[in-house]
Amino acid sequence: MLDGGGPLRTHGDRRTLIxxxxxxxxxxxxxxxxxxxxxxxxxxxxxxLRRLGLRKHAARESExxxxxxxxxxxxxxxxxxxxxxxxxxxxxxxxxxCGCTNCRAARAQGRGRTQSSVAVSADGxxxxxxxxxxxxxxxxxxxxxxxxxxxxxxxVRAVVLTDGEIDHTLxxxxxxxxxxxxPVYTPNGVAELLAGPWPLARVLEPYSGIDLRRLPAxxxxxxxxxxxxxxxxxxxxxxxxxxxxxxxxxxxxDDFEIGLRIQDPATGGVFAYVPVAAAVDDDxxxxxxxxxxLCFDGTFWSDDELHGLSVEAPRAREMGHxxxxxPDGSLRRxxxxxxxxxxxxxxxxxxxxxxxxxxxxxxxxAAGVEIGEDGMHFTL
Ligand code: MLT
Ligand code: MN
Ligand code: ZN
Numbered sequence: 001m002l003d004g005g006g007p008l009r010t011h012g013d014r015r016t017l018i019x020x021x022x023x024x025x026x027x028x029x030x031x032x033x034x035x036x037x038x039x040x041x042x043x044x045x046x047x048x049l050r051r052l053g054l055r056k057h058a059a060r061e062s063e064x065x066x067x068x069x070x071x072x073x074x075x076x077x078x079x080x081x082x083x084x085x086x087x088x089x090x091x092x093x094x095x096x097x098c099g100c101t102n103c104r105a106a107r108a109q110g111r112g113r114t115q116s117s118v119a120v121s122a123d124g125x126x127x128x129x130x131x132x133x134x135x136x137x138x139x140x141x142x143x144x145x146x147x148x149x150x151x152x153x154x155x156v157r158a159v160v161l162t163d164g165e166i167d168h169t170l171x172x173x174x175x176x177x178x179x180x181x182x183p184v185y186t187p188n189g190v191a192e193l194l195a196g197p198w199p200l201a202r203v204l205e206p207y208s209g210i211d212l213r214r215l216p217a218x219x220x221x222x223x224x225x226x227x228x229x230x231x232x233x234x235x236x237x238x239x240x241x242x243x244x245x246x247x248x249x250x251x252x253x254d255d256f257e258i259g260l261r262i263q264d265p266a267t268g269g270v271f272a273y274v275p276v277a278a279a280v281d282d283d284x285x286x287x288x289x290x291x292x293x294l295c296f297d298g299t300f301w302s303d304d305e306l307h308g309l310s311v312e313a314p315r316a317r318e319m320g321h322x323x324x325x326x327p328d329g330s331l332r333r334x335x336x337x338x339x340x341x342x343x344x345x346x347x348x349x350x351x352x353x354x355x356x357x358x359x360x361x362x363x364x365x366a367a368g369v370e371i372g373e374d375g376m377h378f379t380l
Contacts, residue, residue: 023218023236023261023286080269080380081121085139087372088113089299089348090167102354114139114374115167116275116346122232122264128223129159130273132171157225158183163257163276164193165245172200176207180226184210187237189253197248236261238287241278241320259287269380272339275346278320280333291339292380298344301325301360305350335367345372
């Protein structure tokens with residue numbers, strides 16, 4: 001596992017920062033449709049304990065029938081943990097049918113990038129997936145914190161989808177052996193895709209099934225597990241590019257793609273996750289303002305990157321991805337966006353930034369923007 005640099009900063013002024021933030025100024029609400037009761041006390045009452053490294057948690061199956069729930073000294077860090085499970089765009093690196101320079105190099109070196117997904121946890125024990133990639137099986141097998149602690153158990157307690165694209169949703173199919181209905185948080189538009197043109201919800205129903213929970217727009221909502229217990233993370237969703245996936249090109253809606261602002265109310269750690277963005281606009285700036293970490297769309301360097309390989313290929317902007325390079329590119333805007341650290345994710349196999357000797361990589365380095373790698377681990 002590649003270490004992303006450890007703790008990002010001290011936690012001194014965090015509450016002030018969050019309370020002032022336009023997207024998070026109001027009290028975190030619990031309006032997301034979810035099973036079970038509110039757990040305000042669990043989220044706020046334990047703050048002092050968590051700072052001391054103590055956490056009240058229910059017994060896990062692995063702790064055996066004799067175990068009594070209660071306070072325990074947790075060996076895990078109490079700050080937000082983030083694992084970059086997959087840093088590649090749809091197709092990954094190498095892509096199965098691609099013989100471009102980067103894919104050839106990846107094959108020759110026996111290394112590559114799995115498809116876009118992130119795991120986040122407030123306690124290092126109960127994890128939320130941000131997008132579920134077709135490579136989820138190997139991603140879950142690679143990272144010990146995500147391994148089951150009992151014969152039938154999952155550390156994945158919920159999933160949040162930023163869009164309905166195949167590379168961000170197909171992994172739900174791989175979780176069908178679950179023993180309870182998996183909470184899947186999405187904006188309205190994506191929930192409708194999964195109930196209709198991309199019928200994941202129906203197909204998974206005879207298996208463990210998914211519990212589609214709507215994320216409110218632009219308001220912090222606490223994430224909960226299948227039993228309605230708080231996962232101690234709040235999530236604010238903001239609609240971004242407003243483009244339906246190719247399989248539902250005629251669909252009408254304004255929230256087919258969202259950016260996320262995930263925060264731990266106890267520590268104030270803020271993670272902005274924007275793997276797909278058509279622009280660096282005011283909405284993206286609001287998501288990123290004051291964040292400890294921003295993971296941003298690094299799909300393409302130039303608008304005609306795919307077009308250069310094949311005349312039929314769409315342009316980056318037609319696909320809803322702002323390219324990094326050029327006067328209108330994202331790279332000029334990311335360093336000043338207000339996030340303490342900016343890491344690119346969802347990087348397409350054609351992107352020249354993947355070549356360490358490229359001038360494009362040098363521009364990235366000069367801008368202080370990092371390239372995401374599979375297995376990067378962040379603590380906020
Ligand atoms: C995208 O990010 O634009 C989509 O995932 C592309 C695709 O896989 O068709
Ligand atoms: Mn994609
Ligand atoms: Zn390629």
